[in-house]
Amino acid sequence: MTLDLLNDTKQELERLQAQANTMKSLEVKLLKQAGLKPNHSVLEFGCGPGFVTPTLCELANQGKVISIDNDEKLLRICAEKIKNPPALGFLTLNNSNTSYLESLDSTIDFSYLRFVLQHIENKQEALKQVHQCLKKNGIVCVVDSDDGLVLQFPQDEFINSLLLEAQDLQKKRGGDRLVGRKIPSLLADLGFSKIKSQVIMFTSDDIPFESLAKLLFGFKADLVGKTGELNEWINKKVIHTSSRKYFLSGGIVLVTAEK
Ligand SMILES: C[S@@+](CC[C@H](N)C(=O)[O-])C[C@H]1O[C@@H](n2cnc3c(N)ncnc32)[C@H](O)[C@@H]1O
Numbered sequence: 001m002t003l004d005l006l007n008d009t010k011q012e013l014e015r016l017q018a019q020a021n022t023m024k025s026l027e028v029k030l031l032k033q034a035g036l037k038p039n040h041s042v043l044e045f046g047c048g049p050g051f052v053t054p055t056l057c058e059l060a061n062q063g064k065v066i067s068i069d070n071d072e073k074l075l076r077i078c079a080e081k082i083k084n085p086p087a088l089g090f091l092t093l094n095n096s097n098t099s100y101l102e103s104l105d106s107t108i109d110f111s112y113l114r115f116v117l118q119h120i121e122n123k124q125e126a127l128k129q130v131h132q133c134l135k136k137n138g139i140v141c142v143v144d145s146d147d148g149l150v151l152q153f154p155q156d157e158f159i160n161s162l163l164l165e166a167q168d169l170q171k172k173r174g175g176d177r178l179v180g181r182k183i184p185s186l187l188a189d190l191g192f193s194k195i196k197s198q199v200i201m202f203t204s205d206d207i208p209f210e211s212l213a214k215l216l217f218g219f220k221a222d223l224v225g226k227t228g229e230l231n232e233w234i235n236k237k238v239i240h241t242s243s244r245k246y247f248l249s250g251g252i253v254l255v256t257a258e259k
Contacts, residue, residue, distance in 0.1 A: 023207075027055065030143075030200075031056075031112070034139060034141040035256065036112075039060070040063045041060075041064050042056050042065045043066050044067040045126065045130055046068070046114070046120075047069050047092070048069060048074050050077060050081040052114055053065065054083075054084075057084060057090055060086050062087050064087075064091075065086055065091075066091050069092070075092040076092075101129060105133065106134065108135060110141070112141050113130070113142045113143070114143045115144055117179050119173075121173075121175070127186055127190055131190050135259070136259055137258050137259060139256060140187065143255075145179075146177075147163050147178055148178060149180065149250055150163065150216060150248075151247070151250075156246070162217060162224065163217075165224045166219075180199075183255040184255055193257065193258050196257070199252070200251055201249055204247075204249075209237070209238050213233075213234045214230075214234070216250040
């Protein structure tokens with residue numbers, strides 16, 4: 001019994017690791033396609049606890065990475081993850097320290113904003129800070145979600161009301177769950193050029209259903225206090241998905257542009 005449990009846990013960890021590796025290799029491919037080079041100075045805006053920061057440090061290993069956020073606690077967690085800083089250094093920065101941010105004026109080759117714009121009320125101000133830090137022809141790459149990309153068949157009542165509740169609450173807090181589609185026009189307003197957008201969709205054939213559901217709805221359930229209900233829903237629905245009686249997909253919008 002214990003052995004079964006250990007084997008199950010091991011298999012589960014291997015599955016999660018394999019999935020993390022798949023997502024990482026997709027993100028690496030997309031970042032390279034977006035123009036990130038080994039000698040680049042990179043500005044990661046809204047780094048959080050550093051899920052992607054070690055990857056940015058690997059990809060810009062001959063340059064430098066500056067990861068900024070407005071949450072000191074997350075900045076500390078992010079910094080602890082960096083065991084191999086790029087040749088020219090790694091640093092974290094609270095972007096309320098505007099004087100340091102101003103000193104980055106026109107020094108950055110590549111800036112990455114990943115799932116952060118949806119949380120920011122004054123999006124133009126944040127993107128303006130990024131614009132000022134970029135060199136001429138420097139690249140910005142923005143990745144964000146858009147609830148309009150969630151497709152289901154048949155429609156599920158629990159999920160539909162969760163989406164609406166989370167949209168409402170995030171809006172009240174200054175956020176926007178439909179930000180993906182707005183990124184190109186936000187960048188155009190600031191004078192960015194060569195704006196290119198793509199939508200990348202995932203189904204439960206690309207990512208296991210449980211992980212896809214957590215990716216799409218986990219944050220929203222946390223936000224409205226329904227994490228337990230979401231877990232129950234996932235456990236019930238997984239069988240319908242494997243028998244093809246429930247379809248779920250979701251996606252991200254990725255936009256690149258040049259200063
Ligand atoms: C959902 S997390 C994304 C973290 C990371 N980019 C990732 O993809 O894992 C959003 C992050 O944006 C940060 N954030 C929100 N508003 C911000 C602002 N005005 N300036 C800097 N960071 C901000 C939050 O503190 C949080 O760490």
